[in-house]
Amino acid sequence: MKNLNICIIGGGNLGRAIAEGFLKAGLPAGKLVITRRRPHLLEDLTKKGVRVESDNAAAVIGADLVILAVKPYQAEGVLQGIRSSLIPGQMLASLMTGVSLESLKSWLPETVIPFRVMPNTAIALQESMTCISAPDCNDEQKEVIQELFETLGKVIYINEELMAAATVLGACGIAFALRFIRAATQGGIEIGFGAEVAQEIVAQTVKGATELILQTGHHPEREIDKVTTPKGITISGLNAMEHQGFSSALIQGLLVSYNKINNG
Ligand SMILES: NC(=O)C1=CN([C@@H]2O[C@H](COP(=O)(O)OP(=O)(O)OC[C@H]3O[C@@H](n4cnc5c(N)ncnc54)[C@H](O)[C@@H]3O)[C@@H](O)[C@H]2O)C=CC1
Numbered sequence: 367m368k369n370l371n372i373c374i375i376g377g378g379n380l381g382r383a384i385a386e387g388f389l390k391a392g393l394p395a396g397k398l399v400i401t402r403r404r405p406h407l408l409e410d411l412t413k414k415g416v417r418v419e420s421d422n423a424a425a426v427i428g429a430d431l432v433i434l435a436v437k438p439y440q441a442e443g444v445l446q447g448i449r450s451s452l453i454p455g456q457m458l459a460s461l462m463t464g465v466s467l468e469s470l471k472s473w474l475p476e477t478v479i480p481f482r483v484m485p486n487t488a489i490a491l492q493e494s495m496t497c498i499s500a501p502d503c504n505d506e507q508k509e510v511i512q513e514l515f516e517t518l519g520k521v522i523y524i525n526e527e528l529m530a531a532a533t534v535l536g537a538c539g540i541a542f543a544l545r546f547i548r549a550a551t552q553g554g555i556e557i558g559f560g561a562e563v564a565q566e567i568v569a570q571t572v573k574g575a576t577e578l579i580l581q582t583g584h585h586p587e588r589e590i591d592k593v594t595t596p597k598g599i600t601i602s603g604l605n606a607m608e609h610q611g612f613s614s615a616l617i618q619g620l621l622v623s624y625n626k627i628n629n630g
């Protein structure tokens with residue numbers, strides 16, 4: 367991965383997070399170019415040795431992999447701007463929500479094969495859940511892509527039909543999980559802790575719960591059963607949450623996000 371030259375187009379929330387993740391993973395700063403219309407906003411990356419550009423067409427020259435991280439409605443215009451600078455053999459990863467491979471192909475030269483990548487902002491800390499759909503890549507290209515994104519967290523390959531679902535569960539999921547952390551922290555303050563301590567307790571507890579599932583593969587309810595003492599306080603709290611629609615609210619939210627991708 368240290369040999370790949372990578373160009374990120376669109377240094378916003380996600381583009382910047384990916385650049386930070388690559389640097390943490392040991393990619394030499396000189397192998398990375400990132401673009402933004404107002405490059406001075408990425409001054410911190412410039413200081414780390416990353417080339418920051420406002421000219422997309424110049425930035426893609428020499429890149430083995432171009433990562434497109436602009437807003438979905440900007441996709442076509444940005445690709446038209448770099449189209450004539452792309453050369454056969456370059457790979458193009460699109461992070462854009464709801465932009466199909468079919469659309470990408472119609473905006474790209476035939477010799478450039480696009481694939482879709484759906485990471486989340488934890489990619490900055492190499493803790494992303496990254497779902498990839500690359501039906502037009504060969505096995506060797508898939509291996510290179512997998513190896514690259516595995517330096518930034520977990521990777522799974524999925525069919526493109528599942529990309530919208532992956533976006534909601536994995537990418538939006540960061541915000542959903544953080545809202546749980548915020549709410550639990552607010553509850554913790556009401557029952558006696560200062561905000562900072564409450565947040566630390568909640569965040570470490572969520573991390574522990576996550577590890578119980580990731581390391582054992584157990585169903586969450588199996589681990590919940592170990593916490594819910596009969597006639598105890600946990601089951602009373604859980605049931606009160608469910609009476610208020612806890613699980614239902616979460617599932618409804620996922621569906622609203624999902625339907626918005628499909629219906630615009
Ligand atoms: N933020 C997230 O957690 C996730 C975002 N995505 C997708 O990633 C894409 C980017 O999302 P965000 O980073 O949140 O948006 P953002 O608005 O923070 O970043 C987009 C960046 O592109 C820059 N930009 C716009 N036009 C440009 C151009 N012509 N040349 C160079 N740069 C240009 C903007 O200045 C901005 O900094 C979207 O398509 C989104 O659907 C996917 C997964 C997660």
Ligand SMILES: O=C(O)[C@@H]1CCC=N1
Nearest residue numbers: 463533534537538539
């Ligand atoms: O909210 C959004 O549209 C983007 C896509 C997934 C995360 N953020």
